[in-house]
Amino acid sequence: MTHAHDGHEHEHGHDGHGHGGHAHPHPRxxxxxxxxxxxxxxxxxxxxxxxxxxxxxxxxxxxxxxxxIDAASPAAGSRLVARAWLDPDFRARLLQDVNAAAGELGIDAGGIPIRAVADTPDRHNVIVCTLCSCYPRFLLGGSPDWYKSKAYRARVVREPRAVLAEFGLHLPDGMQIEVHDSTAELRYLVVPVRPSGTEGWSEDQLAAIVTRDCLIGTALPVVA
Amino acid sequence: MQRIHDVGGLPAGPVDRSPHDYAPWEKKVDAIMRLMIGANLFTLDEMRRTIEELGPGAYEELSYYQRWIQAAANLALEKGLVTPSELGQAIETAKARHAEAASCP
Structure with missing residues (x-):
């Protein structure tokens, strides 16, 4: 087999990464x-x-x-969760079939099945792809670097509580944590519990607190 | 046998959560992959297999999209969609075009 890569071209460093911490008033x-x-x-x-x-x-x-690629963002996922919080029938359909429920709102969830995993007061869900980087990008936009990092993939399945604590999410000892390992054939979307203090909120208001990390399960919606 | 990508449960350091804006070339890699998969010329499983075949060195030393474009090129060669000489020539053309653009005042 012919490989385009000969293994001797590593002098280029890391394209597109940091700039050595120089502070310029007007970044070049x-x-x-x-x-x-x-x-x-x-x-x-x-x-x-x-x-x-x-x-x-x-x-x-x-x-x-x-x-x-530039237009993709977590807004679609946030909207699905906000709608599910407001409409129990929609929530049931979302948990049944995310791709079809998204279609109801005119959202294209892509061709790969996505399963919604709903948090409860005593169970928290978090998603990972231990093998590579499978991610519901049609609903969440491009995945963050840390989601693809070896550290996250390796550790979140073994010590989810410690990893979530690094994200600032400290779950009580009694809270069960379920880690869902995505594949090329099935991805996941976390549906958090609607926080108290959001009674009477509109769908837009609710969607605004459902951040990307809430949909991955590394954060919970916060009521300001 | 546990291969290089199969890291679930292995010990590892803290998760680096610094954000990363994708460079234009990285988005282009993504676009190429999506189009090839969308046209059923590549499958996701083939892509992952090809990335794994880059070996531990590539996995440790290359960035995410560096691995992806390397794998995409290898897969295109393997499937005969492009030939090594076509690819070599296209790389030279890209380099020449860049050098010319950079030399414009």
Whole structure:
């Protein structure tokens, strides 16, 4: 098998990561052309070029997909939870079939089945993908780096209470924690318990407190 | 046998929660993958297998999207969607285009 990677091109450091902590009053925003082209950036350009050349997709497909990636956010997931808090029938349908329930609200949850896991007063749910990075991105947008990190994937299944505490979520000893390991065929979405103090709130108000981390299970909705 | 990606339950340090804005090239990797999977040219399972085949070194040293684009290229080669010489040429073209753009005043 021919590999595009020869294992000797690691001099480029970590593209797109931190900038060494220099504080500039006006952060410099270099043009894309000013950044050095790393091996992997060149490979990406080459692959994008080739799949168009080979007729596997069009430049418009690439552009549209990039727009979709930029537009994705956890708002869809937040809205599903807010609606479930307000409408018990919808909640039942959401727990039955997330993708169909999302469709009712005009939300495309993607082609891979998503299962809603509902918190109760004595059981908390949290999601992970120990094997890689499966994530309900149609409902939550792109996953945070930590979700893909080895530390989170390795530890949350063994010591969820300690990991959640690192996120600032301190659960009482009596609270059972269920960790759901996502796969390429099934993803999960956490439905937290509606907090007290939200009586009479609108769907928009409720959705605003359901953050991305609430939908992963590493935070709980907070009533300000 | 437990392979490199199978980390569930292993000991590990604290979770680094610093946010990361994706660079344009990383989003492009994502777009390429989505389109290839959407067109049924790649499957998710093939992608993961190809990432695992990059080996422990790549897994430890490369960033997430570096692994993805490496795997996408290997999978495209493996399936004969592109040839090694086409890929090599396209990489040279990309480098030349970048050098030209960077030299513009």
């Amino acid at each position: 925003q270099p043009d894309i052309e000013d950044a050095p082209l790393t091996w992997h950036m060149a490979l990406t350009e080459a692959m994008a070029e080739l799949i168009v050349q080979k007729g596997l997709c069009t430049p418009a497909d690439i552009h549209r997909t990039l727009e979709k």
